[in-house]
Amino acid sequence: MTAPKKLLQSFASGCASLFRGPKAVVAPEKELRFTRARQAVTFVVLGIILFCAALALFMLALPGFTGKQRPLVSSYWFAAIPLLPCAGTLWLAMRLTRHAYIILTPLGIEIFPFFRPEKNMLLLYWSETEDAKVSSDLRLLTISHSGGSKAFITLDPVRKNRRPLLKRAIEGTIAQFAPASAKPTSN
Numbered sequence: 001m002t003a004p005k006k007l008l009q010s011f012a013s014g015c016a017s018l019f020r021g022p023k024a025v026v027a028p029e030k031e032l033r034f035t036r037a038r039q040a041v042t043f044v045v046l047g048i049i050l051f052c053a054a055l056a057l058f059m060l061a062l063p064g065f066t067g068k069q070r071p072l073v074s075s076y077w078f079a080a081i082p083l084l085p086c087a088g089t090l091w092l093a094m095r096l097t098r099h100a101y102i103i104l105t106p107l108g109i110e111i112f113p114f115f116r117p118e119k120n121m122l123l124l125y126w127s128e129t130e131d132a133k134v135s136s137d138l139r140l141l142t143i144s145h146s147g148g149s150k151a152f153i154t155l156d157p158v159r160k161n162r163r164p165l166l167k168r169a170i171e172g173t174i175a176q177f178a179p180a181s182a183k184p185t186s187n
Contacts, residue, residue: 032104032169036096036114036157043093050086054079101157102141104169109143111153124151126177134167141170 058079099117103110108125109132124143131144134155141153155163 030106032166033100034102034158034162034166035099036101037162038159039157040093040096043089043096047086047089047093050082050089054082054086057082096157102153102166104166104173109170111151122151126173129174129177132170132174134163134170138163138167141166 058076061074061076061078099112100110101112103112106126108123108127108129111122111124113120113122124145128146129143130146133142134140135142138160139155141155143151143153145151155166158166
């Protein structure tokens with residue numbers, strides 16, 4: 001197969017994966033997903049602003065729109081300049097709302113970074129976790145490991161109304177995995 005044909009096939013499969021979304025989960029009832037939906041709002045607003053800029057450039061290229069026979073912008077093609085970043089920001093917003101940021105599974109906590117989440121995913125096992133706490137302002141998740149190391153994860157990308165659910169789920173899971181000596185005894 002020639003190099004241009006391989007490049008075209010990889011581009012086509014990449015474009016197709018944009019619209020397929022995340023893969024089907026084997027047991028969705030056993031995991032909790034939290035997306036970057038709050039972060040996506042910024043990109044939606046930016047996309048709308050860029051679309052309005054493209055529309056304004058198009059309208060300024062129309063003869064007679066400004067009251068003059070000669071348009072202020074010499075070509076309609078100037079309107080295409082903001083359309084490419086507009087499409088990119090709206091695509092990114094769609095991706096941020098569809099793909100997970102933090103997933104709580106029976107195995108542990110999966111954390112997906114902003115860049116290359118498929119390759120740079122981090123899995124923190126429940127069995128290696130000593131403690132996990134969400135700060136009082138619900139903006140920071142701190143996970144303590146058995147080796148003395150800690151992981152700090154910001155919760156700013158998660159929607160504000162979802163953060164108490166995340167806190168409750170993490171604290172409930174940590175309580176289940178706590179050793180028997182640490183659990184309070186009931187009389």
